[in-house]
Amino acid sequence: MSSLQIRESTLDIEKLGDLDQLPTATNGNDQVNIPGKQVPAVYEKVALFSRIPASAIFDLLPGSSPLGLSDEAARSALERHGPNILIAERGPQAILLLISAIANPFNFILIALAIVSIATGDKATFSVMIAMVILSTGLRFWQDLKSVSQAAKLLNSVTTRVRVLRANKEVELDRRDIVPGDVLVLTSGDVFPGDCVLFAAEALSVGQASLTGELMPVDKTVRLALPLSEHNFDILDNENICLAGTSVATGSGRAMVIATGGETYLASIAKALAKKRTLNAMQIGIRNVSYLLLTFMAVMAPIVFVVQGAISKNWKGAVFFAISVAVGITPEMLPMVVASNLALSAVRVARKKVIVKRLDAIQNLGAITILCSDKTGTLTIDHVQVSVSTTGFGDHAELPLKLAYINSALQTGTRSLIDRGIVDFASKEFSKSTDEGGGEGVNPHDWVKFGEVPFDSTRRLLSVLVSRSGTDEKGLLITKGAVEEVLDHCTQVYDYPSSPPSLPSSGKLGEFKPNSVLPLTGDIQRQILATAEQLNSDGLRLVAVAYKSSVAMPFTTLSKQDESELVFVGFIGFLDPLKPDAADAIDRLAKLGVKVRILTGDAPAVAAKVARDLGILSSKSASEKDFMITGSQLAALSVDRPEFDQAIERCIVFAKVSPHQKLQIVERLRKGGGGRAVAFLGDGVNDALAIRAADVGISVDSGTETAKEAADVILLEKSLDVIAHGVLQGRITYIVRFFNTMKYIKMAASSNFGNVFSVLVASAWLPYQPMRPLQLLFQNLLYDFSQSTIPWDNVDPEYLATPKSWNAKSIARFMVFLGPTSSVFDICVFSLNWFRYRIRDAASPLVPLAQTNWFLEGAITQVFIIHFLRTGKIPFFQSRASLPVISLTSIVMCCVLAIPYIPKLNSALGMAAPEPEFYGFLAAILVGYAGLVHLMKIAYQRVFQEWL
Numbered sequence: 001m002s003s004l005q006i007r008e009s010t011l012d013i014e015k016l017g018d019l020d021q022l023p024t025a026t027n028g029n030d031q032v033n034i035p036g037k038q039v040p041a042v043y044e045k046v047a048l049f050s051r052i053p054a055s056a057i058f059d060l061l062p063g064s065s066p067l068g069l070s071d072e073a074a075r076s077a078l079e080r081h082g083p084n085i086l087i088a089e090r091g092p093q094a095i096l097l098l099i100s101a102i103a104n105p106f107n108f109i110l111i112a113l114a115i116v117s118i119a120t121g122d123k124a125t126f127s128v129m130i131a132m133v134i135l136s137t138g139l140r141f142w143q144d145l146k147s148v149s150q151a152a153k154l155l156n157s158v159t160t161r162v163r164v165l166r167a168n169k170e171v172e173l174d175r176r177d178i179v180p181g182d183v184l185v186l187t188s189g190d191v192f193p194g195d196c197v198l199f200a201a202e203a204l205s206v207g208q209a210s211l212t213g214e215l216m217p218v219d220k221t222v223r224l225a226l227p228l229s230e231h232n233f234d235i236l237d238n239e240n241i242c243l244a245g246t247s248v249a250t251g252s253g254r255a256m257v258i259a260t261g262g263e264t265y266l267a268s269i270a271k272a273l274a275k276k277r278t279l280n281a282m283q284i285g286i287r288n289v290s291y292l293l294l295t296f297m298a299v300m301a302p303i304v305f306v307v308q309g310a311i312s313k314n315w316k317g318a319v320f321f322a323i324s325v326a327v328g329i330t331p332e333m334l335p336m337v338v339a340s341n342l343a344l345s346a347v348r349v350a351r352k353k354v355i356v357k358r359l360d361a362i363q364n365l366g367a368i369t370i371l372c373s374d375k376t377g378t379l380t381i382d383h384v385q386v387s388v389s390t391t392g393f394g395d396h397a398e399l400p401l402k403l404a405y406i407n408s409a410l411q412t413g414t415r416s417l418i419d420r421g422i423v424d425f426a427s428k429e430f431s432k433s434t435d436e437g438g439g440e441g442v443n444p445h446d447w448v449k450f451g452e453v454p455f456d457s458t459r460r461l462l463s464v465l466v467s468r469s470g471t472d473e474k475g476l477l478i479t480k481g482a483v484e485e486v487l488d489h490c491t492q493v494y495d496y497p498s499s500p501p502s503l504p505s506s507g508k509l510g511e512f513k514p515n516s517v518l519p520l521t522g523d524i525q526r527q528i529l530a531t532a533e534q535l536n537s538d539g540l541r542l543v544a545v546a547y548k549s550s551v552a553m554p555f556t557t558l559s560k561q562d563e564s565e566l567v568f569v570g571f572i573g574f575l576d577p578l579k580p581d582a583a584d585a586i587d588r589l590a591k592l593g594v595k596v597r598i599l600t601g602d603a604p605a606v607a608a609k610v611a612r613d614l615g616i617l618s619s620k621s622a623s624e625k626d627f628m629i630t631g632s633q634l635a636a637l638s639v640d641r642p643e644f645d646q647a648i649e650r651c652i653v654f655a656k657v658s659p660h661q662k663l664q665i666v667e668r669l670r671k672g673g674g675g676r677a678v679a680f681l682g683d684g685v686n687d688a689l690a691i692r693a694a695d696v697g698i699s700v701d702s703g704t705e706t707a708k709e710a711a712d713v714i715l716l717e718k719s720l721d722v723i724a725h726g727v728l729q730g731r732i733t734y735i736v737r738f739f740n741t742m743k744y745i746k747m748a749a750s751s752n753f754g755n756v757f758s759v760l761v762a763s764a765w766l767p768y769q770p771m772r773p774l775q776l777l778f779q780n781l782l783y784d785f786s787q788s789t790i791p792w793d794n795v796d797p798e799y800l801a802t803p804k805s806w807n808a809k810s811i812a813r814f815m816v817f818l819g820p821t822s823s824v825f826d827i828c829v830f831s832l833n834w835f836r837y838r839i840r841d842a843a844s845p846l847v848p849l850a851q852t853n854w855f856l857e858g859a860i861t862q863v864f865i866i867h868f869l870r871t872g873k874i875p876f877f878q879s880r881a882s883l884p885v886i887s888l889t890s891i892v893m894c895c896v897l898a899i900p901y902i903p904k905l906n907s908a909l910g911m912a913a914p915e916p917e918f919y920g921f922l923a924a925i926l927v928g929y930a931g932l933v934h935l936m937k938i939a940y941q942r943v944f945q946e947w948l
């Protein structure tokens, strides 16, 4: 029948044949003509399924059925379509990383200068310049590559679980194994693993914020009939289509996957979705410093050219000399220095079971000063246990638990801790006595569900309409939910027999007389609320239970309107104990300057109890109420009045807040306090919006898929302490990166400044080039190489305590004060060449010796002094560089000393072996230089109170 209907429609399905032949997201944007509208080819599959009725969808995909794929069909589909991974998740391809490593201004300058050299036939200079490009780009590329593979490995440790039918059995699979044709079993909190078409739905609404930014979930239903031929297709607006990356907000249903991985709509827009992040203070600082150094180069190179040319009258030589000086000033290793060390930290926190989904999240985590947290499952253990079942007046009664059991066991809308807790407890409690005679049993298998209004965090109610297996025409509506919300819908209260049965638990509803009710007077209502308050402040999480009997079975679905004129039955109280390490963790966070706020949908009294136990709300404080606010109080404040912001700033506990209010609070906290970073920790569907909005969204591995999908950081271990660890690690990462970058910049800037100063002195004095352009370049290459381990250097522990901000002035100051110290010793070498070796003439055969002498002195001091500039303390004794830095600087110094004796290389560079006594002078210069720098350091720190 379905195929007939399809043939009648305007769609030519037969022509389409096997759906696998359809164009997919990777095929570009060719237009395909689907009647009614031009649809980009990428969306053709979705467009097609959006138009056909549920009864026909399985005809379109060979092997598919409402009972799920057979294992074999699934296997072959997986082979054909590949694992369900977005291209974006695989990380950028190596070639793109390489391009981005090459594309920076420093490389462009080097490459341009290299081209100038090769154009004049100077192959040696060309080779050295290209070697520099390869060194800096290669290291950067290698690091990026490592980071990407590291990040991918981390992501792999977080699995997204999806419930599907395979061969008519419900199984939970890793998202990556989902293939087109799979049948999803949906409940709230599930994230769609691919583009899907619905064929069963009950009060289903879907949050599309991840795709559209739209906060309100949209309702989705099954398409029952064919649409009219005129159909304005809009990919984001189809009642029966749910796109990959969106998630079930409420309700339940079944859907068939039609596209996975790179073929989904999400994949086609993944690039556009990647959050465009504005540059942070450090990135802006680095950019400015780069411009500063480039400007310095643009000014100094021509000056060097003119001075050299005018004095030596060798203008061609002066061009190359000036070019080499320009290259020397270029901080070509900067991009590589900045890029590193995030991957390393990510791996370090991963050992503590904290997984960052994006590498830069680790640094953001280090920056947070406020942590907002949901309560259950994050601050408290994720196992709520039924503790009491009472009447509205606090007397023990089994009826509330029995009714709640039926409700929890038959509902399909959520997989919440509460429902799991009730089912686990009640099934054990009542299993013993179900089969004894008389009355209605509470075994859920004996009941048939006729309708359901799923739980949502704004309404806070969950209702099912049930009847004892097909026996009645009228049913029993059982509603449970938050206390005030349930009471609001009640008009009567159940009248328990005068002595409530304290008999051993029975699996019967036998004693339940639905019609024995009393009106719910204001007085009774107050008593019920007082009971709730009492139980809450003992730390019990409450769910109220109510019912309505003799409800007519609806033709269509049950609706919220049916939740009226209910009869109040009582409470179920849950123990929701704190995680054992929670208070300690919060203490540690406080020491790191991170304040904790609780944002919960639960009642104020429980929230306050938790806050008190955690030590974030002082029990002594008489004005505890000042630090608490409820959702309705917050809603009463006008958003654009200062009172609203003040309340959010002041309060520590936010109770009974809706998902949207959680988001609002996070946004306000982020805005206040001058760009501070706010984290949100949550596990539920109701937390996803706030998680997404926070600077760092955190979720737990046991949380709902929606929350995990929105999060930047996932805690694999159920311990809060790991957050404190993550924050600390994030801070260390930031500070190490900051100071090592600063080290590199200050060293590069000051040594360049000194070199240019020496070059100018030499140009004005010596009638020959003080060093050959090629030697200058080679020296620079060696220096670059010796600095390539700076990102892995140690940072003095004092710096960890002082968060620093970027300061360009401090860099300029450092450059001007420390730079010329090296020139003092350069001038010593010039003097040695002039007075002792009497090299005073461009025609002298000893010019190579003079040049070699300066090459050696310049290269050795530059590398040696890294150890002095990297710390404000006495190097080697008070502060030691990390092993890679010590090794590499030592190796480079040995190489420098060896160069004049290496055949071929020495002649290529135009070097001569120095006089043996020169090494004595060199040693003296090193000692003198180290001494002078140390004195400068003491003076500098005394005057400016800082070093790096």
Ligand SMILES: Nc1ncnc2c1ncn2[C@@H]1O[C@H](COP(=O)(O)OP(=O)(O)OP(=O)(O)O)[C@@H](O)[C@H]1O
Residues within 6 Å of the ligand: 374, 375, 376, 377, 414, 416, 418, 419, 455, 456, 457, 460, 461, 462, 480, 481, 482, 483, 541, 542, 543, 544, 599, 600, 601, 602, 603, 684, 686
């Ligand atoms: N499955 C459910 N059935 C009935 N009532 C529920 C259910 N889940 C929650 N409630 C009620 O709604 C209230 C709010 O719960 P919800 O889970 O939306 O808030 P939350 O912000 O996630 O709370 P928490 O901070 O404790 O995790 C609960 O205190 C409970 O009374």
Ligand SMILES: [Mg+2]
Residues within 6 Å of the ligand: 374, 375, 376, 377, 683, 684
């Ligand atoms: Mg929760």
